[in-house]
Amino acid sequence: MKIRVKFAKRGTMKFVGHLDLMRYFQKAIKRAGIDIAYSAGFSPHQILSFAAPLGLGCVSEGEYLDMEINSESSSEEIRTALQNAMVEEMEILSVRVLPDKAKNAMALVAGADYEITLRQGYELPDGWQGRFLDFCNQSEIVVLKKTKKSEKEVNIRPLIYRAAQTKDGIFVQLASGSAKNLKPELVMESFYHFLGLEFIPLAVEVKRLEMYGNIGSEEEINLVALEEFGEKFEK
């Protein structure tokens, strides 16, 4: 059966990159004794996929991976077994079973929540969060998106779904995934330019809070947390 695991990546684990985290989970699943399914072929690999890579230096309370397991078990059993195989600063938050025909998290992800704060020593003058809301309230936010091949101007305003002020920083909900994607760092870069400042990538600390799939339409999005696509299960 297909299961979806939600986990947190905290503290110093932000220095472990996406590829290394994938390798970490491959081993953790084996240590946990989970009966994961393998692909066929001469060098079989685990049927395991991650929702979306998290940038090096970012922490998260809402990461997801999907895997296929062979034997029946319960959400709680798998959660406990995986948690026992974790290192400090990694936590397994939930385990859900998915309907057989469910899309995997990677294909499903359409939006993500982030909390953005400024690193100590890189603070902006008081009231910057209000300025950020002003920035988001513009009808159009044009940025220069650089790819390997070309540079083009893109309006990122439609990809910012929500913005709010938090105690220490700001909250944003952004488009995420293969169709439309906006990185929080790019938003902040544009915001710094809006303030007439040069962007310092190190100034920004990003925490991903949640990832969503879209059950609405292209025009009228309706985001649902990825874990809600599955159900808790017992033996």
Next chain:
Amino acid sequence: MRKLALSDEILLSVDKPARYIGNEVNMVKKDVQAVDIRFAMCFPDVYEIGMSHLGIQILYDMFNQWEDVYCERVYSPWIDLDKIMREQSIPLFTMESQDAVKDFDFLGITIQYEMCYTNILQILDLSQMPLLAKERGEEFPIVIGGGPCVYNPEPIADFFDLFYIGEGEISYRKLLDVYKENKNAGGSKKDFLRKAAGIEGIYVPAFYEVTYKEDGRIAAFTPVEEGIPATVKKTPVLSMSDTYYPTKPLVPYIKATQDRVVLEVQRGCIRGCRFCQAGMIYRPTRERSLEFLKEHAKAMLESTGYEEISLTSLSSSDYSQLEGIVNFLIEEYNGKGINISLPSLRIDAFSLDVMSKVQDIKKSSLTFAPEAGSQRLRNVINKGLTKEDIFWGAALAFHGGWNRVKLYFMLGLPTETKEDMEGIALLSDEIARLYYDEIPKEQRKGRVQITASSSFFVPKPFTPFQWVPMCTKEEFLQRAYLVNDKFHEMLNRKSLKYNWHEADVTVLEGLLARGDRRVGGAILSAYQKGCLYDSWSESFQNDLWMEALEENHISLEFYNTRTRELDEILPWDFIDIGVTKEFLIREWKNAQEEKVTPNCRQRCSGCGANVFGGGICYEN
């Protein structure tokens, strides 16, 4: 958040920050206030290399089983971080507690190859400790060196308080107990070192004096104090199946060079190749039991989650239970998401059968190490492999579907002639011809690919070749060009590839391998000029090394290309490895007479290693 020694700003500005954060799976956590001894264990190279080293995994596990000790790890910061740490004067730290190394009781450095010597100085320097042992006061950790290079510790003697000569499983407990006793009794560092010098395998260089003759050779090597032993005897493990071996090895996040479970099946080698230092210093050959290996394989796979396991030893084909352990691994794990990676085995029906089960034949290649191009020279070096062995194995493999062959050779061996060198090309060509003769056209999957590589021979201490002259850089390269030219004349040249190692780094390796205490000054100068990571071709700076040698009056003629007399006092003569000098001299004479010496299983040749009272010497 776990405490880290480095700020986010630094970690996000260097390559692979996961090298510096610790917190790996199976990392040992202890309350630093609750232990008596803090031991920093260092591999003086970058994290991915250091984490691949089995010896540290064994000692890390052993030390941390002891409640009064907390053993933590240190690696060389890569060049990018090295620069930042110097600029901001950040002291070098351990992975576990992230505390400064300079506040530990011990800094133990494993020394696996000569070209890491400048990295040792980097470790001391970044730790903010004086580089010379005599300048380090009571407040600094005791600096210990261990590993194969300390079988001639003299070139680096000035930088260390003591060396541990032998296998770490034996004397460390005693050493730590002596340390604790001395500390509790209010003794000084010197008091401790004096007591340590009496422990088996421990060498304290400060208690020995070397005097030299006018021509530069050693006149005498003597203890300077009453009660300090004149010779230091290595400490081998004799009960290989009742000793320390990790069941929960550390698992790095970033891909290490050795990214798998490693099973050491035996220590030592029965072969007695005359160029090979490991084959002498690890005598006698000692096997682990099949049961021990099975239990550890299972435990380590479960505790790490690794998807690959490999066997290791100097010559796994000689392990008497090889079929047993390989068959066990295949039955237990093949097809269950765990790859079995084989060490280079002697090619025979068994190994080919096993290889066809666990590897993709299309992607794998056969490896032979004839080491020399002619039978004459193979007899000189006592490499048992004959042309018939290679042909028989290669033919078997070609019929089994393999069409890629790797051949390893050495150039610059004692007595080597033009015919021996050309033999490298001729042998390679004959193997290619064998493929075309054996395999009918319609069954061939493309051309056979033969890749021959030459390394350059470095005479090492404690081998029958320890007295012989070494080639100069120019001589090495001339020999490589000669072989390369011969390859171009070969009929099957389109199926052949030939490459060779770098010659200048080999020359320095030779100097550091057989140097004496006077070489230490040149190492220090080279480091101060900016030499670091010398084993990495991209950072090796030969010109700076050459300047350092010149300024310190170190002559390559004296250390490398000179023939040493058999009665000369060699810098490492004070070390007793069990194998006697008489045996090495006998073997040197056999080499000159092109006489092969049987291996330890065929017949005892009386090397002297039986003094330890164990291993193959007492089998049968």
